[in-house]
Amino acid sequence: MDHELVNPAKLEPWLNEHVQGFQGPFDIVKLAGGQSNPTFRLDSRSGSYVLRRKPPGVLLKSAHAVDREFRVQNALSETNVPVARMHALCEDDDVLGASFYVMDMIDGQSFDDPQLLEVSVDQRRAIYSEMNRVLTEIHTVDLTATGLDDFGAPGNYFRRQTDRWSKQYKATETERISDMDDLMIWLDQNMPEDDGQRSLVHGDYRIDNLLFSKDGPDCLAVLDWELSTLGHPYADLAAVIMQWRMPVGEDGRGLAGVDRAKHGLPTDQEFIDEYCDRRGIAGIDGFGFYLAFCFFRMAGILQGVKKRALDGNAADPQRALRLGKYVDEFARQGLAAAKTV
Secondary structure, three states: OOOHHHHHHHHHHHHHOOOOOOOOOOOEOOOOOOOOOOEEEEOOOOOEEEEEEEEOOOOOOOOOOOHHHHHHHHHOOOHHOOOEEEEEEEEEEHOOOOOEEEEOOOOOOOOOOOOOOOOOOOHHHHHHHHHHHHHHHOOOOOOOOOOOOOOOOOOHHHHHHHHHHHHHHHHHOOOHHHHHHHHHHHHHOOOOOOOOOEEEEEEOHHHHHHHEEOOOOOOEEEOOOOOEEEEEEEHHHHHHHHHHHHOOOOOOOOOOOOOOOHHOOHHHHHHHHHEEEEEEHOOOOOOHHHHHHHHHHHHHHHHHHHHHHHHHOOOOHHHHHHHHOOOHHHHHHHHHOOOOO
């Protein structure tokens, strides 16, 4: 299946032409994760690279935007946001059957479990503080200097995103979930006015989308920019808190029920306060709305993952089906967050 998605005979001539210094031949290894866009490691004589491509099959409009992933990371190369070096984007379907891009392979440390059990208590605090710092760097990127001032539509970000994901959820709906229906109605009826904040947003900011140094807490790269756009920075911040409220384990990847003080992990409010201090803001009113929105959007994303698994187009079908079971939980927690506004 891997060679059906990445045909070496077709890829190597393209790499020779578009990736400076590339020297074949190369080996292909499919990387774990990458539920949306299949991701591969290419090991060659000139070094190791990462290739991300669109999945096969019929895709929703605007989904799996590898061109946007490539553009934003390339634009951030001269900023304080750590990203991998981009090499080339291919939009010629004759090469691999779908658009893809190639970037450097970063030799870093990743953490699938937000408990960070692999490191000491002191290191955990430092890593989460670094995660907080990088988030504020994303939200303070100079959009004009980076050429990203047209990277998202103008207007109320939360209205735009709620409308988009409501449509995409309905397009991939496999059974009726009353909590999801109620959550979409609540978000529509409780939409805040646009407060004028507009920044680059990652769209899926969480610990397992960051690569850290093996020798310390420094973040080496932020990965998986598929959902990035221009929008409201509180969406990224609330997404971090949302993830922590999920169950502990490989699929939930949350901190529900964990004694954070004992394990050296920040509380929700500590992380929010540190973020606000870095950005020089007094606090965030109505945070429950932003949290409810993030639960809703993730439910919509996972519904799409589930639908692709059922249609036979998922990068990892078994895991996709397991993740799809969480749609109900995200909808339920979204409604619970709405009640805190």
